[in-house]
Amino acid sequence: MTPTPAPRPAAPAAPRSLYPELDATALGAFVTALESGDTTGLAPARVAEVDEVRSVAVFSRGKVAGAEGDMLDAALWRRTGAAPRPVVVMPSPWTDLGWLAYAVQATLFAARGYDVLAYSTRGFAGSEGRVDVAGPLDVADGSRALDHLVERSAGPVTKIGFLGDSYGSGISQLVAAHDTRVDAVVALSTWGDLGEAFYENSTRHLAAVRALLGAASKARLSPQTQSVFDNVLAGRDVLGTLRWAEARSPFSHIKELNRRQVPVYFAHAWHETLFPANQTLKMFNELTGPKRIALSIGDHSGPEMTGMLGLPNRIWTDAHRWFDHHLKGLDNGIADEGQVLGEVMWNKTLEPRPTWHSFTERVHRLHLAGSGELAPEPEAGWTAGVLCGVDTPATVADAVVTGGYAEIAGRPKAYPTGDIDRAVAAVWAAAPADHTTRLRGTPRLRVTYRAANPGSAFVAYLLDTAPDGTAHLVTHAPYTDLDSAPDSLISADIDLQATAYDVPAGHRLMLVIDARDPFYADANLPRATLSFTSPEATPSYLDLPLG
Structure with missing residues (x-):
């Protein structure tokens, strides 16, 4: 049964400031003290800075x-x-x-x-x-x-x-x-x-x-x-x-x-x-x-x-x-x-x-397999369909700029991978790591897919998934094709964004590909399907940079 597309979530809110932490009133008081020398009300560190520079x-x-x-x-x-x-x-x-x-x-x-x-x-x-x-x-x-x-x-x-x-x-x-x-x-x-x-x-x-x-x-x-x-x-x-x-x-x-x-x-x-x-x-x-x-x-x-x-x-x-x-x-x-x-x-x-x-000492290649595994050997002949027009829990972030403050504070966004509908996303997972995996550099993805309509797009996410199924985002990248003829095979070779990430022992890497993310433009037609595959001549794989 084809799932009914859920209402599209609102785009990430545009921040009123790219610097939400800066306090104009406090900065203004500091500048006034620079001019006058009156440091009343300033924190001791700011008082010392004013006194030093005015000397x-x-x-x-x-x-x-x-x-x-x-x-x-x-x-x-x-x-x-x-x-x-x-x-x-x-x-x-x-x-x-x-x-x-x-x-x-x-x-x-x-x-x-x-x-x-x-x-x-x-x-x-x-x-x-x-x-x-x-x-x-x-x-x-x-x-x-x-x-x-x-x-x-x-x-x-x-x-x-x-x-x-x-x-x-x-x-x-x-x-x-x-x-x-x-x-x-x-x-x-x-x-x-x-x-x-x-x-x-x-x-x-x-x-x-x-x-x-x-x-x-x-x-x-x-x-x-x-x-x-x-x-x-x-x-x-x-x-x-x-x-x-x-x-x-x-x-x-x-x-x-x-x-x-x-x-x-x-x-x-x-x-x-x-x-x-x-x-x-x-x-x-x-x-x-x-x-x-x-x-x-x-x-x-x-x-x-x-x-x-x-x-x-x-x-x-x-x-x-x-x-x-x-x-x-x-x-x-x-x-x-x-x-x-x-x-x-x-x-x-x-x-x-x-x-x-x-930064990268060697590259480890994992192949996208029809079983949903990130496998050591290539496998041809499979297809994985992705329904367009439907969002999934895999997204870049909840908000531009401000989501990064949660990461700095040690509270990165948690992704419930069990909630990712495999009818609207293609998912591949590696075996649990038996030791810490040190990702250092730029992961690269090669994947082949067929789009029935002109214009297609997807977003690939690499997740670090804990044994309980919750995950954190390692990296991601979007991809859009506007030139290929309908129903042709499209080979996408893309760099995911560079990273330095330690995947703990017992965790597994998960690659998720879906057809839309509110951070990016969507070139797909609603309810169209992207069919991912791995031709024998050009197998689909993920290259992991290791340090």
Whole structure:
């Protein structure tokens, strides 16, 4: 009996802020204390920071003349005295807080010997202009902000760094690619290829775009920006969107970064829902200069959030060390610690590696079998049907951004695998592990299927399943095909998102493929069927990277 499709669940709610933990009132009080010196009501740690920076620098708010005459809201931490000093420019994240999000960290940089300028990107907070999404106007604004800072430094400027979180991180990379004065970059929760972030394996990231629009509800989007976002949501003009994204992708300008060997420090979350990790890793692996990436448990901007609140945070600590080494010339050991630092789910062990490729020591292949097993040998001749238009308990997350905070707190989403209807999802499970399985790197899936209708899509999830049937998400990836003829065999070769995951002994890996997820666009017709199989010539398999 064919199951009746259940009502489609609502799409993940678009957050009003990508920074729900930040308190504008508390940050405003901190900035007021920087100006006045009155620290009444501040926490002792904030009092110490205010007193320290006011003893060596002058803080002021003001405006920067950006591109096309638009005035950008900004704040300047300018050290006193005529001694030479490095400087740091900080373009703001995608938030109505603007530069205020950086108030604590900019203060810490100033106390460590830097002149700092933080500014609100165009169209956000108190800045004029319209949101250009890291386009030419944003790049020009970054250079103008640097001009403003250099002209106002009391002493000679030695070296220059750009640092940004999220939106500001993409702008920082692009300014460094276009402005030869920039000596080093810190890019937190960033993107390398914006087109791949919006169209992973040709699949539109609807929840990500809705989240960006929701978080920019008070911003002033340019007509082009609004049109591009609308087109992604509606599935229009894909080629036009990809051309727009190419100019805004640091990966498109990597030759210039490599020519000058610009040092770049990345930080990213394994379960990032806005800018999935693989497209940033693609950028990272093509850089030839000094580089480092920290990959952590959580979602967008979550791993570095405690540092923005002023609490101890290893990612911000390494950001300071990165600039201290590359801008101040300090031999603090960060250059010898390897290019990669991975935080393992869920034990939170930190594993350094010399390179990304050394993260994976060997690859173990499991084949998709008709029995529903992930088996050691290929098996041909079977089919597994997936009914389209029906959601299952296997989903990316309950919400964009905020689900990552539960992971950081040690409470990852639990998936009831027994509730997954095998008529609307194809499921394969490996034998229980007799020892801890150390997944390190990028799992790869090859699967063949037949779609009776033009246009098809699926989402593959890799789950860690406990003996009681509850599971946690290891990784996933969507896939969409819009070009194949109806009723033809389609071979999908896809990378699941990179991971560092320890599967405990007694647990089993489970691969689930279903036809829809509210995070992504659905190219299938309702009640259509995807028939998965494994031809003898091109068997379906899952490659597991092991460390």
